[in-house]
Amino acid sequence: MKRTFNASLKHLNSFAIEARAGQLLELETEHDLQVFATDFQFDPAHDLILGGGSNVLFVRDIEGTVVLNRIPGKKIITDSKDGVLVEACGGENWHQLVLWSLDQGLSGIENLSLIPGLAGAAPMQNIGAYGVELADLLDSVQVLDLENGGLHEFVHSDCQFAYRDSRFKSTDAGKYLITRIRLRLQREFKANLGYAGLTEELQVMGVDIPTAKQVSQAVIRIRRRKLPDPHIIGNAGSFFKNPVITQSTADMLKMEFHGLPLYRVAEDELKLSAAWLIEQCGWKGRSMGGAAVSDQHALVLVNKSNATGSEILALADAIGESVQDRFDIKLQPEPRIVRS
Ligand code: FAD
Ligand code: EPU
Numbered sequence: 001m002k003r004t005f006n007a008s009l010k011h012l013n014s015f016a017i018e019a020r021a022g023q024l025l026e027l028e029t030e031h032d033l034q035v036f037a038t039d040f041q042f043d044p045a046h047d048l049i050l051g052g053g054s055n056v057l058f059v060r061d062i063e064g065t066v067v068l069n070r071i072p073g074k075k076i077i078t079d080s081k082d083g084v085l086v087e088a089c090g091g092e093n094w095h096q097l098v099l100w101s102l103d104q105g106l107s108g109i110e111n112l113s114l115i116p117g118l119a120g121a122a123p124m125q126n127i128g129a130y131g132v133e134l135a136d137l138l139d140s141v142q143v144l145d146l147e148n149g150g151l152h153e154f155v156h157s158d159c160q161f162a163y164r165d166s167r168f169k170s171t172d173a174g175k176y177l178i179t180r181i182r183l184r185l186q187r188e189f190k191a192n193l194g195y196a197g198l199t200e201e202l203q204v205m206g207v208d209i210p211t212a213k214q215v216s217q218a219v220i221r222i223r224r225r226k227l228p229d230p231h232i233i234g235n236a237g238s239f240f241k242n243p244v245i246t247q248s249t250a251d252m253l254k255m256e257f258h259g260l261p262l263y264r265v266a267e268d269e270l271k272l273s274a275a276w277l278i279e280q281c282g283w284k285g286r287s288m289g290g291a292a293v294s295d296q297h298a299l300v301l302v303n304k305s306n307a308t309g310s311e312i313l314a315l316a317d318a319i320g321e322s323v324q325d326r327f328d329i330k331l332q333p334e335p336r337i338v339r340s
Contacts, residue, residue, distance in 0.1 A: 001035060002026035009066065012053045014116060016234035017309045019058035019338075021048075021066040027091075028070050033179065036067070037149035044146070044174030048338065051121035052093070055236050059309035059339040069120050069177060074100060083184040085139060090120025090178050094127070098216065106185040107212035108137050111192055113219045116230065116237070120178040124169045125334065126161045130219050131195040135161035137183045141168075143176035151179065163265070164241050164334055191215055197222055228294050234303030235294065239316055240274045240331040253327065274323075274331055275299040281322040291315040313337065 007024035010016055025040070027033050046064030050056065073089035074097055084106055088097050098113050111132035121127075123141050127134050138161070141154045160167040168176060189212045193199045201218040202210050210218070228235055242263075245253075250262055250270045257280070261273040278284065278298040285295035290307030293315070294300040301312055320331045 001032040002028065007066070009050075009053070009058060009062070012050060012066075012068070013056055013058060013236075014052070014054040014230035014234060015057055015236055015303050015307075015309070015312065016230075017058045017303065017307065017312070019061050019309065021062040021064075023065040024068065025065055026068045026070055030071065033071060033144065037144055040065075040067075042067070042146040042177075049177050051090070051118035052116055054116035054230065055121065055125065055335045057236060057309050057312055057335050057337045059313055059337060062338070067177065069118070069179070071179070073180075074119075076104065077182065079187075083186055086183045086185055087180055088119040088183070089180045090118060092119040093117075094119055094122055101183075101185055102213050102216055105187060107187075107189040108132075108185045109183065110212045110216040111195070111198075111219055113216040114223045119181055123159060123161075123166050123178060123181060125164045126159075126166050128164070129223075130198060131192050133161070133163075135159070137185065139182040139184045141178055141182075142180045143168075143178050146175060146177060152176075163244065163271075169336075226297055228296050228300055228302055233294075234307075235300050236335045238274070238299045238334050239301040240278075240299060240319075241334050242274045243272045243277075243329050243331065244269050245272055245329070246270075257327070272329065277323045277327055277329060277331075278319055281319070281326055283319050283322065288315040288318060293319070309338075313339070 004024040007021045009019045009021055027036055043064060048062050049067050070091040071089045072091050074092050075087055077085040077087050086101060094117050095114050097119055098109050101109050111130040112127060115127050115129060122134050123138065138156050140156065141159060143152050145152055191210055198218055201222055202214065205218060207214050244265060247268050253260055261276050263271040265271050275298040283293045284298040286293050287304055289311040290303065290305040291311040292302050292304040294302050301315055316333060323329055323331050
């Protein structure tokens with residue numbers, strides 16, 4: 001187990017915010033996990049579990065310990081007509097897991113290509129993109145209970161998955177370290193091309209009847225074009241969730257705001273585009289201190305010039321107020337905000 005005292009977290013969060021941890025513990029093997037489970041008293045008020053740091057905003061230092069789960073491993077558990085059960089340890093890179101699965105001839109996961117971060121964080125907010133969510137594939141999640149050091153398994157129905165949410169992010173936040181996930185993938189490929197732009201991208205690629213790998217490539221091409229690369233400019237992807245509203249609210253808004261993009265998610269529920277709301281308020285490309293709204297995508301806040309976490313948060317708050325004033329809609333942040 002690697003241990004560093006008074007460690008910088010700047011290279012460990014995709015916003016590239018300077019923050020410090022009293023101690024950094026890096027779990028690299030199953031043995032490290034056992035030692036951690038028996039010897040370490042985790043206190044969610046002072047300590048933090050960190051994956052790839054691509055969905056976290058540090059507004060303060062971590063006075064206690066930051067625990068990095070870097071335990072690798074992925075394998076096929078069972079392979080049958082009903083599906084293929086794949087297991088990934090929490091320290092596996094998510095996108096590499098997607099590519100490996102496709103190389104095994106498996107599908108169902110291709111629309112989730114190029115999402116940054118580690119497999120252990122994927123259930124936290126039920127990662128989703130291009131019409132697919134982790135919940136569509138997930139079989140079970142194994143966790144380490146940080147209170148008593150015991151291992152526990154949650155099956156899909158226990159996880160309380162919702163849009164960018166799960167029990168691990170809400171009711172049980174800070175209670176578990178996710179050690180591994182199991183996904184049910186398919187040998188028979190059925191393309192999911194419902195999300196706007198996917199079919200068009202495949203056409204540009206000259207593909208009529210795509211393979212799973214070609215869908216993955218199309219998703220990668222769109223994402224590279226639409227989203228700023230955190231290696232070039234710090235960001236955490238979408239900073240806000242897309243608001244979910246009722247039909248009656250949607251009807252009222254539509255009368256006042258023409259061109260309002262709405263996507264049906266249930267009989268009486270529609271999703272609004274937070275990017276559109278933010279762009280309409282004139283924020284796209286605007287800066288506040290070292291923080292800015294990406295000129296590529298209005299939902300992405302960026303670390304333009306050595307921003308502090310407080311500067312990013314101040315910009316987010318100002319955007320939230322504008323959207324509230326103009327549309328009477330409350331935006332909810334998506335990343336974990338580590339604040340006092
Ligand atoms: P971190 O940022 O390290 O952690 C996020 C949260 O999970 C924290 O609360 C942390 O404490 C907790 N956590 C992490 N690992 C564990 C663990 N093993 N056990 C318990 N708790 C843990 N998300 C999407 O859903 N869809 C997208 O399309 C998408 N696109 C993105 C694009 C960009 C450019 C960026 C920067 C981010 C994007 N994200 C997207 C957000 C992010 O990539 C995902 O939320 C990802 O799952 C975060 O993984 P991570 O390992 O970096 O988690
Ligand atoms: N739009 C604007 N201005 C912009 C960008 C987009 O008005 O600057 C509008 C357009 O109407 C566009 C619509 O927003 O058609 C949707 O844009 P996009 O396809 O980029 O999707 P999104 O709703 O902004 C969501 C997720 C992304 C995910 C994509 C693809 C949330 C909060 N975000 O973004 O996830 O990759 O769909 O499925 O649900 C993330 O969670 O970090 C993330 C990047």
